Amino acid sequence: MAPTTRHLQDRRPSRPPNLEKIRKRAAAKAKTKNRRNPPQVRRQPESESEEEDAEDEPYVEPAPANQIQPPANHVAHAPAQRVQAPVVISIDESDGETKKKKHDAMFYQIKGKIQKKLWRVCKFVTCADDRMKVARKVYQLLNFQNAPDNHEEEWLESRLSDVNKAVNDVRSYSVGEIKKKLHNYWTYNHRTLPSLEDLKKCMNRTLNVALPGKLDIMKFWVDEILDAACANKFDWCPHHRHYMTITEAAQRPSNFDNYMNPSTEAWAMVCIENYYDNWMGHFEWKHKNPKKKIVTSKKKRILEEGEAHFPDPKWTDSHGGQTVYCGWHPDGLKKYNEYKKTNTEARQGARSIGLEAAILNKLKRDWGVVGETPDQGKPTKKRKKDEEQEKVNTLDF
Secondary structure, three states: OOOOOHHHHHOOOOOOOOHHHHHHHHHHHHHHHHHHOOOOOOOOOOOHHHHHHHHHOOOOOOOOOOOOOOOOOOOOOOOOOOOOOOOOOOEOOOOOOEOOOOOOHHHHHHHHHHHHOHHHOOOOOOOHHHHHHHHHHHHHHHOOOOOOOOHHHHHHHHHHHHHHHHHHHHHHHHHHHHHHHHHHHHHHOOOOOOOHHHHHHHHHOOOOOOOOOHHHHHHHHHHHHHHHHOOOOOOOOHHHHOOOOOOHHHOOOOOOOOOOOHHHHHHHHHHHHHHHHHHHHHHHHHHHOOOOOOOOOOOOOOOOOOOOOOOOOOOEOOOOOOOOHHHEOHHHHHHHHHHHHHHHHHHOOHHHHHHHHHHHHHHHHHHOOOOOOOOOOOOOOOOOOHHHOOOOOOOOO
16 A cells, blocks of 8 residues: 555645744854853963963863862863752841741640640740740640650750740731731721720620621621630630530630630730731731732831831830740730730629620521531431442452
8 A cells, every 4th residue: 555645735835944033042042051151261471481381281260259269180171079068047138137947846846735735824925934834834745755854954944945936936826817817807897897895895795796786796706816816726616616605615624624715815805906006007008909918017118109107016016026025015914914804704794604605606507507516416428238239349369
Protein backbone atom coordinates (compact mmCIF):
# COMPACT_ATOMS: atom_id res chain seq x y z
CA MET A 1 0.00 0.00 0.00
CA ALA A 2 1.43 3.31 -1.09
CA PRO A 3 1.93 5.91 1.61
CA THR A 4 -0.62 8.67 1.58
CA THR A 5 0.34 12.30 1.14
CA ARG A 6 -2.97 13.81 2.18
CA HIS A 7 -1.50 15.25 5.36
CA LEU A 8 1.02 17.07 3.22
CA GLN A 9 -1.63 18.46 0.95
CA ASP A 10 -3.76 19.77 3.84
CA ARG A 11 -0.84 21.45 5.56
CA ARG A 12 -0.83 25.19 5.32
CA PRO A 13 2.18 26.85 3.73
CA SER A 14 4.73 27.87 6.32
CA ARG A 15 5.24 31.54 7.01
CA PRO A 16 8.48 33.17 5.99
CA PRO A 17 10.90 33.70 8.91
CA ASN A 18 10.70 37.03 10.68
CA LEU A 19 14.25 38.30 10.51
CA GLU A 20 13.60 41.14 12.94
CA LYS A 21 12.46 38.74 15.70
CA ILE A 22 15.44 36.50 15.07
CA ARG A 23 17.82 39.45 15.48
CA LYS A 24 16.15 40.55 18.73
CA ARG A 25 16.33 37.05 20.22
CA ALA A 26 20.00 36.71 19.30
CA ALA A 27 20.80 40.12 20.80
CA ALA A 28 18.93 39.31 24.03
CA LYS A 29 20.70 35.94 24.29
CA ALA A 30 24.09 37.54 23.80
CA LYS A 31 23.28 40.23 26.34
CA THR A 32 22.30 37.61 28.94
CA LYS A 33 25.44 35.62 28.24
CA ASN A 34 27.63 38.68 28.69
CA ARG A 35 25.88 39.54 31.93
CA ARG A 36 26.52 36.08 33.36
CA ASN A 37 30.10 35.80 32.03
CA PRO A 38 31.43 39.33 31.58
CA PRO A 39 34.43 39.66 29.31
CA GLN A 40 37.78 39.81 31.05
CA VAL A 41 39.55 43.12 30.53
CA ARG A 42 43.21 43.29 31.38
CA ARG A 43 44.78 46.36 32.88
CA GLN A 44 47.27 48.12 30.65
CA PRO A 45 50.83 47.74 31.96
CA GLU A 46 52.58 50.90 33.04
CA SER A 47 56.09 49.78 32.01
CA GLU A 48 57.81 47.29 29.72
CA SER A 49 59.03 45.18 32.65
CA GLU A 50 55.56 44.88 34.04
CA GLU A 51 54.30 43.84 30.61
CA GLU A 52 56.90 41.06 30.37
CA ASP A 53 55.95 39.72 33.82
CA ALA A 54 52.28 39.81 32.94
CA GLU A 55 52.84 37.63 29.88
CA ASP A 56 54.12 34.80 32.07
CA GLU A 57 51.31 35.00 34.67
CA PRO A 58 47.77 33.75 34.00
CA TYR A 59 45.04 36.35 34.39
CA VAL A 60 42.87 36.06 37.50
CA GLU A 61 39.62 37.99 37.56
CA PRO A 62 39.39 40.19 40.68
CA ALA A 63 36.75 39.07 43.15
CA PRO A 64 34.01 41.46 44.27
CA ALA A 65 34.45 43.32 47.54
CA ASN A 66 31.92 41.16 49.41
CA GLN A 67 33.57 37.84 48.45
CA ILE A 68 36.60 36.06 49.82
CA GLN A 69 39.74 36.52 47.73
CA PRO A 70 40.98 33.27 46.10
CA PRO A 71 44.38 31.88 47.10
CA ALA A 72 47.50 32.64 45.09
CA ASN A 73 47.58 29.20 43.43
CA HIS A 74 43.95 29.43 42.35
CA VAL A 75 43.30 28.53 38.68
CA ALA A 76 40.75 30.80 37.04
CA HIS A 77 39.25 28.16 34.73
CA ALA A 78 38.89 25.48 37.42
CA PRO A 79 35.26 24.57 38.26
CA ALA A 80 34.09 26.03 41.55
CA GLN A 81 32.87 23.73 44.31
CA ARG A 82 29.34 24.28 45.60
CA VAL A 83 29.31 24.88 49.36
CA GLN A 84 26.13 25.18 51.42
CA ALA A 85 25.88 28.57 53.07
CA PRO A 86 25.18 28.71 56.81
CA VAL A 87 21.72 29.80 57.91
CA VAL A 88 21.87 33.15 59.66
CA ILE A 89 19.36 35.77 60.74
CA SER A 90 19.61 38.66 58.30
CA ILE A 91 18.96 42.27 59.19
CA ASP A 92 17.21 44.67 56.87
CA GLU A 93 19.24 47.89 56.93
CA SER A 94 16.28 49.97 55.71
CA ASP A 95 14.15 49.56 58.81
CA GLY A 96 16.42 47.59 61.17
CA GLU A 97 13.99 44.67 61.52
CA THR A 98 15.17 41.09 61.86
CA LYS A 99 13.52 37.99 60.55
CA LYS A 100 11.21 36.06 62.83
CA LYS A 101 13.07 33.75 65.18
CA LYS A 102 12.19 30.08 65.04
CA HIS A 103 11.20 28.42 68.31
CA ASP A 104 11.94 24.87 69.37
CA ALA A 105 9.46 22.11 70.03
CA MET A 106 9.34 22.79 73.78
CA PHE A 107 8.08 26.34 73.17
CA TYR A 108 5.10 25.05 71.21
CA GLN A 109 4.30 22.52 73.94
CA ILE A 110 4.32 25.38 76.45
CA LYS A 111 2.09 27.46 74.22
CA GLY A 112 -0.31 24.54 73.75
CA LYS A 113 -0.73 24.05 77.49
CA ILE A 114 -1.34 27.76 78.01
CA GLN A 115 -3.86 27.99 75.16
CA LYS A 116 -5.85 24.90 76.13
CA LYS A 117 -5.65 25.06 79.92
CA LEU A 118 -3.92 28.01 81.56
CA TRP A 119 -5.59 30.75 79.50
CA ARG A 120 -8.78 30.10 81.47
CA VAL A 121 -7.16 31.65 84.56
CA CYS A 122 -4.24 33.70 83.19
CA LYS A 123 -4.66 36.57 80.73
CA PHE A 124 -1.66 38.72 81.73
CA VAL A 125 1.81 38.25 83.22
CA THR A 126 2.54 41.52 85.00
CA CYS A 127 5.65 40.91 87.13
CA ALA A 128 8.47 38.48 87.87
CA ASP A 129 6.52 36.73 90.65
CA ASP A 130 3.55 36.10 88.36
CA ARG A 131 5.83 34.80 85.64
CA MET A 132 7.45 32.31 88.03
CA LYS A 133 4.01 31.21 89.29
CA VAL A 134 2.73 30.67 85.75
CA ALA A 135 5.91 28.84 84.74
CA ARG A 136 5.62 26.42 87.67
CA LYS A 137 2.03 25.65 86.70
CA VAL A 138 3.07 25.02 83.10
CA TYR A 139 5.76 22.64 84.34
CA GLN A 140 3.12 20.70 86.28
CA LEU A 141 0.84 20.52 83.24
CA LEU A 142 3.66 19.19 81.05
CA ASN A 143 3.97 16.25 83.49
CA PHE A 144 7.56 15.19 82.83
CA GLN A 145 8.23 11.49 83.44
CA ASN A 146 11.33 10.18 85.28
CA ALA A 147 12.81 13.67 85.60
CA PRO A 148 15.88 14.16 87.87
CA ASP A 149 15.62 16.06 91.13
CA ASN A 150 16.99 19.35 89.82
CA HIS A 151 15.14 19.21 86.50
CA GLU A 152 12.35 21.60 87.54
CA GLU A 153 14.70 24.38 88.65
CA GLU A 154 16.83 24.08 85.53
CA TRP A 155 13.75 24.06 83.32
CA LEU A 156 12.31 27.14 85.03
CA GLU A 157 15.58 29.01 84.71
CA SER A 158 15.77 28.37 80.96
CA ARG A 159 12.06 28.65 80.05
CA LEU A 160 10.77 31.71 81.94
CA SER A 161 10.99 33.93 78.87
CA ASP A 162 9.29 31.28 76.71
CA VAL A 163 6.36 31.09 79.13
CA ASN A 164 5.94 34.86 79.09
CA LYS A 165 6.19 34.93 75.29
CA ALA A 166 3.61 32.17 74.95
CA VAL A 167 1.08 34.03 77.13
CA ASN A 168 1.57 37.15 75.02
CA ASP A 169 1.13 35.17 71.80
CA VAL A 170 -2.12 33.57 72.98
CA ARG A 171 -3.45 36.97 74.04
CA SER A 172 -2.55 38.44 70.66
CA TYR A 173 -4.35 35.57 68.95
CA SER A 174 -7.48 36.26 70.98
CA VAL A 175 -7.29 39.96 70.07
CA GLY A 176 -7.21 39.04 66.40
CA GLU A 177 -10.18 36.67 66.73
CA ILE A 178 -12.29 39.28 68.54
CA LYS A 179 -11.45 41.83 65.84
CA LYS A 180 -12.64 39.39 63.14
CA LYS A 181 -15.98 38.89 64.91
CA LEU A 182 -16.55 42.63 65.24
CA HIS A 183 -15.59 43.23 61.62
CA ASN A 184 -18.12 40.65 60.43
CA TYR A 185 -20.79 42.27 62.57
CA TRP A 186 -19.85 45.72 61.23
CA THR A 187 -19.97 44.48 57.63
CA TYR A 188 -23.42 42.87 57.81
CA ASN A 189 -25.11 45.44 60.08
CA HIS A 190 -24.89 48.60 57.98
CA ARG A 191 -21.33 49.42 59.11
CA THR A 192 -22.25 49.80 62.76
CA LEU A 193 -21.10 48.11 65.97
CA PRO A 194 -22.92 47.53 69.25
CA SER A 195 -22.20 50.37 71.64
CA LEU A 196 -19.81 49.84 74.53
CA GLU A 197 -22.66 50.44 76.96
CA ASP A 198 -24.70 47.60 75.45
CA LEU A 199 -21.74 45.25 75.56
CA LYS A 200 -21.09 46.12 79.20
CA LYS A 201 -24.75 45.41 79.95
CA CYS A 202 -24.34 42.01 78.28
CA MET A 203 -21.44 41.27 80.60
CA ASN A 204 -23.35 42.50 83.66
CA ARG A 205 -26.64 40.79 82.57
CA THR A 206 -28.56 44.08 82.70
CA LEU A 207 -29.42 44.35 78.99
CA ASN A 208 -33.15 44.69 78.32
CA VAL A 209 -33.66 42.10 75.58
CA ALA A 210 -37.31 43.16 75.14
CA LEU A 211 -36.16 46.27 73.24
CA PRO A 212 -35.70 45.98 69.46
CA GLY A 213 -32.34 44.56 68.46
CA LYS A 214 -31.07 43.98 72.01
CA LEU A 215 -31.68 40.24 71.94
CA ASP A 216 -29.48 39.93 68.85
CA ILE A 217 -26.69 41.87 70.61
CA MET A 218 -26.84 39.52 73.59
CA LYS A 219 -26.78 36.55 71.22
CA PHE A 220 -23.75 38.05 69.44
CA TRP A 221 -21.97 38.41 72.79
CA VAL A 222 -22.60 34.80 73.82
CA ASP A 223 -22.25 33.09 70.45
CA GLU A 224 -19.42 35.09 68.85
CA ILE A 225 -17.45 37.31 71.22
CA LEU A 226 -17.00 34.81 74.04
CA ASP A 227 -15.93 32.15 71.58
CA ALA A 228 -13.15 34.44 70.33
CA ALA A 229 -12.18 35.43 73.88
CA CYS A 230 -11.37 31.80 74.75
CA ALA A 231 -8.38 31.90 72.34
CA ASN A 232 -9.02 28.31 71.25
CA LYS A 233 -11.61 26.21 69.43
CA PHE A 234 -12.49 23.92 72.32
CA ASP A 235 -13.77 25.75 75.40
CA TRP A 236 -16.79 27.54 73.92
CA CYS A 237 -17.37 25.49 70.80
CA PRO A 238 -20.95 24.77 69.58
CA HIS A 239 -20.99 21.49 71.54
CA HIS A 240 -20.75 23.60 74.70
CA ARG A 241 -22.43 26.95 74.06
CA HIS A 242 -25.46 25.37 72.34
CA TYR A 243 -26.15 22.96 75.19
CA MET A 244 -25.28 24.82 78.41
CA THR A 245 -25.54 28.31 79.84
CA ILE A 246 -22.54 30.41 80.79
CA THR A 247 -23.12 29.81 84.49
CA GLU A 248 -23.38 26.05 83.95
CA ALA A 249 -20.07 26.13 82.06
CA ALA A 250 -18.34 27.55 85.16
CA GLN A 251 -19.56 25.11 87.83
CA ARG A 252 -16.69 22.64 87.77
CA PRO A 253 -14.57 22.09 90.89
CA SER A 254 -11.52 23.93 89.50
CA ASN A 255 -11.23 27.11 87.48
CA PHE A 256 -8.70 25.31 85.30
CA ASP A 257 -11.52 23.02 84.09
CA ASN A 258 -14.26 25.62 83.58
CA TYR A 259 -15.18 26.46 80.01
CA MET A 260 -16.23 30.04 80.72
CA ASN A 261 -14.74 31.75 83.77
CA PRO A 262 -15.58 35.36 84.69
CA SER A 263 -12.03 36.29 83.68
CA THR A 264 -12.80 35.36 80.07
CA GLU A 265 -15.83 37.68 79.91
CA ALA A 266 -13.80 40.42 81.60
CA TRP A 267 -11.02 39.98 79.06
CA ALA A 268 -13.47 40.23 76.16
CA MET A 269 -14.89 43.49 77.49
CA VAL A 270 -11.57 45.16 78.31
CA CYS A 271 -10.17 44.14 74.93
CA ILE A 272 -13.09 45.62 72.99
CA GLU A 273 -13.05 48.80 75.07
CA ASN A 274 -9.33 49.21 74.47
CA TYR A 275 -9.43 48.82 70.68
CA TYR A 276 -12.98 50.04 69.93
CA ASP A 277 -12.17 53.40 68.30
CA ASN A 278 -8.96 52.08 66.73
CA TRP A 279 -10.75 49.18 65.03
CA MET A 280 -13.56 51.40 63.82
CA GLY A 281 -10.93 53.45 61.99
CA HIS A 282 -9.50 50.28 60.46
CA PHE A 283 -12.91 49.10 59.27
CA GLU A 284 -13.76 52.43 57.66
CA TRP A 285 -10.39 52.70 55.91
CA LYS A 286 -10.59 49.15 54.59
CA HIS A 287 -14.11 49.78 53.30
CA LYS A 288 -12.87 52.78 51.29
CA ASN A 289 -9.70 50.98 50.13
CA PRO A 290 -10.68 47.33 49.62
CA LYS A 291 -7.72 46.49 47.36
CA LYS A 292 -5.03 48.11 49.49
CA LYS A 293 -3.18 46.53 52.40
CA ILE A 294 -3.79 48.39 55.62
CA VAL A 295 -0.80 49.70 57.58
CA THR A 296 -1.68 50.29 61.22
CA SER A 297 1.71 51.48 62.49
CA LYS A 298 2.16 55.23 62.74
CA LYS A 299 5.87 54.90 61.95
CA LYS A 300 5.34 52.97 58.72
CA ARG A 301 2.07 54.42 57.47
CA ILE A 302 2.31 57.11 54.79
CA LEU A 303 -0.69 59.42 54.99
CA GLU A 304 -2.39 60.50 51.81
CA GLU A 305 -4.10 63.84 51.32
CA GLY A 306 -7.00 64.25 53.72
CA GLU A 307 -6.10 61.20 55.85
CA ALA A 308 -5.33 61.13 59.55
CA HIS A 309 -3.80 58.52 61.82
CA PHE A 310 -6.08 55.94 63.38
CA PRO A 311 -7.18 56.62 66.97
CA ASP A 312 -4.81 55.18 69.56
CA PRO A 313 -5.91 52.26 71.74
CA LYS A 314 -7.04 53.25 75.21
CA TRP A 315 -4.59 51.27 77.37
CA THR A 316 -1.96 49.85 75.03
CA ASP A 317 0.86 51.33 73.00
CA SER A 318 2.11 49.42 69.96
CA HIS A 319 5.50 51.13 70.26
CA GLY A 320 5.77 50.89 74.04
CA GLY A 321 7.36 47.44 74.08
CA GLN A 322 6.47 44.32 76.03
CA THR A 323 8.67 44.78 79.10
CA VAL A 324 6.37 46.34 81.70
CA TYR A 325 2.83 44.96 82.15
CA CYS A 326 3.04 43.18 78.78
CA GLY A 327 2.32 46.40 76.92
CA TRP A 328 -0.82 47.22 78.94
CA HIS A 329 -1.16 50.28 81.14
CA PRO A 330 -1.97 49.58 84.81
CA ASP A 331 -5.32 51.38 84.38
CA GLY A 332 -6.35 48.75 81.85
CA LEU A 333 -5.37 45.92 84.19
CA LYS A 334 -7.33 47.51 87.01
CA LYS A 335 -10.36 47.82 84.72
CA TYR A 336 -9.96 44.13 83.88
CA ASN A 337 -10.08 43.19 87.58
CA GLU A 338 -13.12 45.43 88.02
CA TYR A 339 -14.98 43.75 85.17
CA LYS A 340 -14.07 40.34 86.55
CA LYS A 341 -15.57 41.22 89.92
CA THR A 342 -18.80 42.68 88.51
CA ASN A 343 -19.32 39.67 86.23
CA THR A 344 -18.83 37.26 89.11
CA GLU A 345 -21.51 39.08 91.10
CA ALA A 346 -23.86 39.30 88.11
CA ARG A 347 -23.79 35.55 87.51
CA GLN A 348 -25.19 34.90 90.97
CA GLY A 349 -28.43 36.85 90.37
CA ALA A 350 -31.73 35.40 89.23
CA ARG A 351 -31.86 37.80 86.27
CA SER A 352 -28.64 36.30 84.89
CA ILE A 353 -30.02 32.76 85.06
CA GLY A 354 -33.18 33.72 83.18
CA LEU A 355 -31.34 35.76 80.56
CA GLU A 356 -28.80 33.03 79.89
CA ALA A 357 -31.59 30.46 79.53
CA ALA A 358 -33.42 32.71 77.03
CA ILE A 359 -30.26 33.14 74.96
CA LEU A 360 -29.61 29.39 75.00
CA ASN A 361 -33.12 28.69 73.69
CA LYS A 362 -32.64 31.27 70.93
CA LEU A 363 -29.34 29.71 69.91
CA LYS A 364 -30.97 26.30 69.69
CA ARG A 365 -33.81 27.65 67.55
CA ASP A 366 -31.53 29.59 65.24
CA TRP A 367 -29.07 26.75 64.75
CA GLY A 368 -31.63 23.94 64.69
CA VAL A 369 -30.22 22.17 67.73
CA VAL A 370 -32.24 19.19 68.97
CA GLY A 371 -31.75 17.41 72.29
CA GLU A 372 -30.10 18.24 75.58
CA THR A 373 -26.67 16.86 74.70
CA PRO A 374 -24.64 16.88 71.47
CA ASP A 375 -25.22 13.13 71.01
CA GLN A 376 -29.01 13.46 71.07
CA GLY A 377 -31.05 14.35 68.03
CA LYS A 378 -28.46 13.30 65.47
CA PRO A 379 -29.78 11.21 62.58
CA THR A 380 -28.22 7.75 62.54
CA LYS A 381 -26.92 6.23 59.34
CA LYS A 382 -28.94 3.40 57.92
CA ARG A 383 -26.88 0.26 57.69
CA LYS A 384 -27.84 -2.91 55.91
CA LYS A 385 -27.67 -6.15 57.80
CA ASP A 386 -24.86 -8.55 56.99
CA GLU A 387 -27.27 -11.32 55.99
CA GLU A 388 -28.92 -9.07 53.40
CA GLN A 389 -25.61 -8.30 51.65
CA GLU A 390 -24.10 -10.60 49.08
CA LYS A 391 -20.67 -11.78 50.17
CA VAL A 392 -17.96 -11.86 47.54
CA ASN A 393 -14.67 -13.57 48.42
CA THR A 394 -11.69 -11.76 46.89
CA LEU A 395 -8.86 -13.18 49.02
CA ASP A 396 -6.06 -15.31 47.60
CA PHE A 397 -5.47 -17.43 50.71
